Amino acid sequence: MENQIFEWLREHRITEMECIVPDFTGVARGKIVPKDKFAVEPEMRLPEAVLIQTVTGDYPDDSMMDLTDPDMVLRPDENTLRHVPWAVDPTAQLIYDAYRSDGTPVDVAPRNVLKHVLDLFDELGLEPVVAPEMEFYLLSPNPDPDIPLAPPIGRTGRAEFGRRSYAIDAVNEFDPLFEDIYDYCHAQELEVDTLIHEVGTAQMEINFLHGNPLELADQVFLFKRTVREAAFRHNMYATFMAKPMENEPGSAMHIHQSLKDKKTGQNVFSNEDGTPSELFFHFIGGLQKYVPQVMPLFAPYVNSFRRLSRYTAAPTNVEWGYDNRTVGLRVPHSSPKARRVENRVPGVDANPYIAMAATLACGYLGIVNKIQPMEPRQTDAYELPYQFPHSSEESLVALRNCHEIAEVLGHRFVKMYLAMKEKEYAEYFRVISPWERKFLLLHV
Incomplete structure (x- = not known):
C-alpha cells in the first residue's frame, strides 16, 4: 500500500500532505506534513478526544473517554488519496482510519461506525x-x-x-x-x-x-x-x-x-x-x-x-x-x-x-x-x-x-455522541438571542 502511495506522490510532484480524519461534526481534523516526513512515517497519532469536539471546539463532560487520553493510531486509506486542487503548492490529501494500539478499530470514529453497519x-x-x-x-x-x-x-x-x-x-x-x-x-x-x-x-x-x-x-x-x-x-x-x-x-x-x-x-x-x-x-x-x-x-x-x-x-x-x-x-x-x-x-x-x-x-x-x-x-x-x-x-x-x-x-458511540450534543446544546442555551433583546428587553 505505502509503495503505491509514494509512487503516486512522486509522479505528481507532491510537496505537502493533508492527513485528515472526520470528527463527529464532519470537520476535517488532522495534520499537514511535508511529503518527505510523510514518506518516513505515514501513520500518525492523535488523541481520541479530537473526534468528539463540539462544533464550538469544546468537549463533553461525560463521554466514556479513557481518562489517560491515549493516542489513536491513524492509518491512511490509500483509496482516498487525492489532489487538493485549490492549494498553491502541489498538495495531496488522505483520509485516515482510526485504530487502537492493539490494532482494533476505534469504535466511535464516524468512518468506522459506517463500516460496522x-x-x-x-x-x-x-x-x-x-x-x-x-x-x-x-x-x-x-x-x-x-x-x-x-x-x-x-x-x-x-x-x-x-x-x-x-x-x-x-x-x-x-x-x-x-x-x-x-x-x-x-x-x-x-x-x-x-x-x-x-x-x-x-x-x-x-x-x-x-x-x-x-x-x-x-x-x-x-x-x-x-x-x-x-x-x-x-x-x-x-x-x-x-x-x-x-x-x-x-x-x-x-x-x-x-x-x-x-x-x-x-x-x-x-x-x-x-x-x-x-x-x-x-x-x-x-x-x-x-x-x-x-x-x-x-x-x-x-x-x-x-x-x-x-x-x-x-x-x-x-x-x-x-x-x-x-x-x-x-x-x-x-x-x-x-x-x-x-x-x-x-x-x-x-x-x-x-x-x-x-x-x-x-x-x-x-x-x-x-x-x-x-x-x-x-x-x-x-x-x-x-x-x-x-x-x-x-x-x-x-x-x-x-x-x-x-x-x-455501537453503545459507546451513541453515548459519546449524546454527551457531545448535550454539551453543544448547553453552550447554545447560554446565548441570548437578538429576538429576546428586541421583544423582551423593554416590553416585559
Whole structure:
C-alpha cells in the first residue's frame, strides 16, 4: 500500500500532505506534513478526544473517554488519496482510519461506525447502494455573525431575488464558480452528476452518482470542503447550514438507498417479476419505526430543526409514498432494477458518515425484525401531524432510549455522541438571542 502511495506522490510532484480524519461534526481534523516526513512515517497519532469536539471546539463532560487520553493510531486509506486542487503548492490529501494500539478499530470514529453497519449487511449477503443529493446556499461574505445573511452578487452585478427554482439562467449567473467546483471535483474524482437551482434564493443542489456508501460518504465529506473553498475564491460563502435564512427553505441531504445481492449483483428490492420484494417493504418499515429515534444524527443542531417544518418544504413525518415529495420516505418512479427509497429527512448539515450509517441502520433493523410499513401515502402528507421530536432536547432523549439503534451503531458511540450534543446544546442555551433583546428587553 505505502509503495503505491509514494509512487503516486512522486509522479505528481507532491510537496505537502493533508492527513485528515472526520470528527463527529464532519470537520476535517488532522495534520499537514511535508511529503518527505510523510514518506518516513505515514501513520500518525492523535488523541481520541479530537473526534468528539463540539462544533464550538469544546468537549463533553461525560463521554466514556479513557481518562489517560491515549493516542489513536491513524492509518491512511490509500483509496482516498487525492489532489487538493485549490492549494498553491502541489498538495495531496488522505483520509485516515482510526485504530487502537492493539490494532482494533476505534469504535466511535464516524468512518468506522459506517463500516460496522456495512459489515452487518455483508453478513446478510447484501450490499447497500446510496446516492446523496446535496443542497446548499451561496451567500455574500458575512464576517459579522450578528448581520443576517444575504445572497451574493452574480455576473449581472445584482443579487438574486425571489424564487428561481430550476432556472437555468439563475445557475449561469454563477458560471465561473461552478466551473471551478466541477474542475475541483474532477481533480479529486468526486463523481458529481447534475446541478440544479433549488427553491431558495441562490440555493443550489448537486447530485452524486450512486455507489458504495463509504466511498460516497468520503466524497460528500470532501465535497463540502471543495464548495466552500471554491466559493472563497469568488468572494462568496457557501453554507451547508440546514436553515441559514429565516424566509428561505432549508437545505437537505436526501439519501437514495437500495440493496443488492452480493453474489448476483441484483437489486433485492425487486422480485424477479419486477414487483416490490418483502425485503423492500421491511426496509421501509425499519425507516418508519426508527427514523424519529435517530433524529440527532439527521438533525444534529438547534438550527437543523428550523428546517423540519411544513412551511419550508421539508418532511414532517415518516410516511412513505410513490413519487410523493411531501413524505419523509419517497420511492421515485423507476425500473425494477433501479427501485430505491429516498430518505428526505437528513439535513445537509449532518455528518455524511453518521447520517448514512443511521439511515442504513434503520433499514437493517426493519429487515432483521421483518417490520411491515404503513400503507403508502397518496395525498399531501404535510396535512398530517408532526411525527418527529420537536427540539434538539427531545431528540436526544429519544435516541438515548432507543437500545436497538445503539446495538447496531455501537453503545459507546451513541453515548459519546449524546454527551457531545448535550454539551453543544448547553453552550447554545447560554446565548441570548437578538429576538429576546428586541421583544423582551423593554416590553416585559
